[in-house]
Amino acid sequence: xxxxxxxxxxxxxxxxxxxxxxxxxxxxxxxxxxxxxxxxxxxxxxxxxxxxxxxxxxxxxxxxxxxxxxxxxxxxxxxxxxxxxxxxxxxxxxxxxxxxxxxxxxxxxxxxxxxxxxxxxxxxxxxxxxxxxxxxxxxxxxxxxxxxxxxxxxxxxxxxxxxxxxxxxxxxxxxxxxxxxxxxxxxxxxxxxxxxxxxxxxxxxxxxxxxxxxxxxxxxxxxxxxxxxxxxxxxxxxxx
Amino acid sequence: xxxxxxxxxxxxxxxxxxxxxxxxxxxxxxxxxxxxxxxxxxxxxxxxxxxxxxxxxxxxxxxxxxxxxxxxxxxxxxxxxxxxxxxxxxxxxxxxxxxxxxxxxxxxxxxxxxxxxxxxxxxxxxxxxxxxxxxxxxxxxxxxxxxxxxxxxxxxxxxxxxxxxxxxxxxxxxxxxxxxx
Numbered sequence: 405x406x407x408x409x410x411x412x413x414x415x416x417x418x419x420x421x422x423x424x425x426x427x428x429x430x431x432x433x434x435x436x437x438x439x440x441x442x443x444x445x446x447x448x449x450x451x452x453x454x455x456x457x458x459x460x461x462x463x464x465x466x467x468x469x470x471x472x473x474x475x476x477x478x479x480x481x482x483x484x485x486x487x488x489x490x491x492x493x494x495x496x497x498x499x500x501x502x503x504x505x506x507x508x509x510x511x512x513x514x515x516x517x518x519x520x521x522x523x524x525x526x527x528x529x530x531x532x533x534x535x536x537x538x539x540x541x542x543x544x545x546x547x548x549x550x551x552x553x554x555x556x557x558x559x560x561x562x563x564x565x566x567x568x569x570x571x572x573x574x575x576x577x578x579x580x581x582x583x584x585x586x587x588x589x590x591x592x593x594x595x596x597x598x599x600x601x602x603x604x605x606x607x608x609x610x611x612x613x614x615x616x617x618x619x620x621x622x623x624x625x626x627x628x629x630x631x632x633x634x635x636x637x638x639x640x641x642x643x644x
Numbered sequence: 645x646x647x648x649x650x651x652x653x654x655x656x657x658x659x660x661x662x663x664x665x666x667x668x669x670x671x672x673x674x675x676x677x678x679x680x681x682x683x684x685x686x687x688x689x690x691x692x693x694x695x696x697x698x699x700x701x702x703x704x705x706x707x708x709x710x711x712x713x714x715x716x717x718x719x720x721x722x723x724x725x726x727x728x729x730x731x732x733x734x735x736x737x738x739x740x741x742x743x744x745x746x747x748x749x750x751x752x753x754x755x756x757x758x759x760x761x762x763x764x765x766x767x768x769x770x771x772x773x774x775x776x777x778x779x780x781x782x783x784x785x786x787x788x789x790x791x792x793x794x795x796x797x798x799x800x801x802x803x804x805x806x807x808x809x810x811x812x813x814x815x816x817x818x819x820x821x822x823x824x825x
Contacts, residue, residue: 499733506825507729507736507794513825522822527790528732528782535741535777552742621825 410478425469425480426454436482437491437523439516440557441470442607442627444634445566450557452494453520457481466490492524500531501580503538503552509611510623516609517555536580543593546616547605554584554612560604567633572598584612603630648697648809651683652727653717655710656737656778657703661728662686664795665700668802678809694720698808700727700791704734705779709772718785725804729794729824731781736794738778746774790816792824 406421412434419428424447429436440451449468457464458472459479469482481487498504498517506512538551561573561584572595576585587595605613606625614623636642654662662685668675682696683689692713699721705711718724729735740749755762765771781787791804800821807814816822 503739503742505733505735505739509825513823518824521824522819525817525822527792527816527822528726528780528787532783533734533738533780535738537742 408474408476410474410476410480412480413482419474421474423474425456425467425472425474425478428474429469429480429482434482436469437520438470439520439555439609440559442559442562442630444630444638445559445562445607447471448558448562451498451555453491455487455490457484457487488524492526493530495521495524495526496529496531498555499526500529500533501536502554503535504610505552508620509553510614510618510620511611511625512621514621514624515611534580538583541586541592542616543591544598544600544616545593546600547592547602548614548616549584549586549592550612550614551583552612553610555610556582556584557609558584559607559609560584560613563603563607563630567630568599568601568603570597570599570601573604606630647678647680649682649693649695650679650805650808651692651696651699651717651721652681652685653683653692653699653701653703653713654685655701655703655713655731655781656706657728657730658736659685659702660795661700661702661730661793664728664793664798665801667798669798671802675805675809679805692716692720696721698723698725700725701731701781702727704730704737705775705781705784706737707772707774711775711784714781714785723788723808724781724785725789725791726781726787727791728796729792731787732790732792733824734778734780738780741777745776749774789813792822794825 407418408421409416409418410428412429412432417428417432419431426436426441436454436456439453441447441454447470449471452468454469455466456469457480458467506518541549558575561575564573565571572586574585576583576589586592587597592598605615606627607630611623652662681687682693699717701717701724705714726732730737743749743752750764754764791800793800803821804814
């Protein structure tokens with residue numbers, strides 16, 4: 405298998421030619437924070453939390469680790485005062501953009517956004533809170549959608565399309581008017597394409613998609629089914 | 645060593661942060677060797693005093709009285725601390741912001757949902773008027789330190805107070821010190 409050599413934080417590592425910086429770092433047990441990344445579905449670099457510093461002759465460039473392919477001789481820094489500051493700003497902006505009220509959220513204590521805020525050392529948001537008016541959709545039998553808690557990572561859109569093959573979800577609108585829509589912008593419960601598999605709910609990093617009937621702090625996302633499906637598919641476990 | 649002067653204030657919040665402070669139980673006796681509580685909802689003092697070393701502020705800024713007191717606190721305290729999620733993010737009190745400005749909030753709460761003699765509260769000089777939007781404390785005055793949590797767990801409050809008493813700044817990092825909610 406063809407191998408390339410790159411340097412991460414001064415340490416030389418070998419990685420497969422087709423790997424992204426994020427995959428190469430993971431194989432070498434080097435942690436890069438992520439948020440929109442989900443094992444098994446395509447990366448879209450929506451959140452920018454995985455930005456790393458790539459050394460170039462004309463100075464360091466910031467590139468998202470999840471969608472940047474490794475190249476021979478690359479030298480990368482995963483943590484620096486600049487990166488730490490940018491990552492913290494990204495998380496603060498996410499908190500200021502939506503309505504993230506941890507105290508009354510179903511995933512309080514089990515939330516990827518909340519955990520990331522701790523990792524980047526956020527004790528408050530330096531950006532003014534926007535308090536947008538956003539919708540809650542409770543039309544589905546088993547699940548609910550609370551757009552107030554959505555960070556537009558598009559994991560739900562990708563798992564439904566790439567793993568379940570139903571493509572119930574899409575992103576509508578632009579900028580602060582963006583929203584995640586089901587079907588042709590219909591109530592979720594009326595979308596025939598939905599198979600009620602719940603993959604979107606389990607993949608959602610926050611409490612934006614949740615199981616109905618869960619109260620504050622009661623919901624824990626379980627991504628083991630997703631991992632099982634992705635692994636089985638990649639290892640051709642179902643091919644006769 | 646002379647005692648430091650500490651104040652605690654309750655603005656737009658549920659007083660849960662103060663309950664968590666009281667959860668320090670017998671350690672409060674230890675604390676009282678180093679700290680004088682010069683103003684607090686759990687001590688009967690009417691006027692916010694001068695020359696306070698550190699003030700813990702629970703709650704968001706929701707009405708004109710909150711705002712007035714916030715300015716006074718900043719003027720008279722060396723260190724201002726946002727105490728809990730309502731002070732830091734505006735949290736649950738700010739969920740009214742999504743209803744629009746104060747008049748639509750009052751109409752919703754007192755007229756549409758009022759069952760017995762629905763009427764708008766109006767007692768000038770007694771009932772403070774609502775601000776149009778509920779804001780976090782640091783959006784109206786400078787804040788020196790933030791203690792997240794809804795409420796902040798008692799050990800987190802203890803860490804901060806211990807550091808203050810020793811004249812140090814507490815290390816606000818890791819899950820034990822930073823988790824919101």
